[in-house]
Amino acid sequence: MNKKITDLNSRNDKSGNPYALKVLGIGSSMRRESFGTETLRIVLKKVGENGAKPQLLNMFENPLPIYSPENDKDNPNIRKATDLVNWADAFIIATPDYHGSMAGSLKNFLDYFWSEFAGKTFGYICSSHEKGLTVMDQMRTAIRQCYGWSLPYGISINSSTDFNERRQIINKQLVKRIDIFARDLVVYGSLINGQFKRDLNSTIGNSYAVHYRR
Template structure:
């Protein structure tokens, strides 16, 4: 699976966020498939509030734009706040446009304090459509107090299986679309 590059965008502004832990695990699972995977974590690389007047002035913004622009596929991860995506993720996505995301497959991932983060996933998929991305047919949501093993994997075997299935779909979609869609 060489020459496939997937960027994972962790949109939590919280240290040790479960959504970021899940994306770190997904990054390792993608690498195990031979996929080049890069994590951009807005907690570790914060972005100023987006302004169209100076959208590329900040070095972290330039790194984000370049990473997404060079990606073949994407994973967007967010906690669910008040029934939607985090402000940190939305702010990061405001730096990006159809020229960076258009025609690329995107897997949406959410973590919520309740049972599942369906509202944030629905909103995130709407944002992906607005950026002319292609939503992966799968999505992943972890709810409640999802625990992780010492190796960073989800403690729940069913969640690990769900992640593998979602990544299989994303890699297959990315491979099928790579070179087909205009960038």
């Protein structure tokens, strides 16, 4: 396992609970010093402080080939992404705003999966000079098609106004929103995923979870 991921877990998992919500952050920026991915790390730390188990998948460090059904599943980057997606109970997706849409690297990541997202809660972070509202709407649409659940709000950052030259957040409203976002993702993500798992393991027939039973 990536040492950075291991360190993130050891620092942030405060619960000691083996059933704690497992949260995977997806950093999709292809910039080495991405403010979006930096914000994602801060949020994941807060998620850990709220009792969840966080991990980070940084697409800059683990790029995926353009999706094709013929891709070699033994590709180490595909295998790593797949293992982490299967591990996760909830997700936080971070992307830059490119022409009012998500980054191509993120759309490519999403193309690899669908049933793995069912019954899991998603939160969204967007780096944008225009709040990234259309970007978040597009991410919600993609996840809704996979029967995932989304927080009704997201986090938008503007690196030129929210951070100082030392890459520290100076926007107090952003700090407050990150605290709320991390708490809500853990609380509602646990409720939704817990119920979804109970429905999977039950015999009830009037739930969409029926379609995901094995």
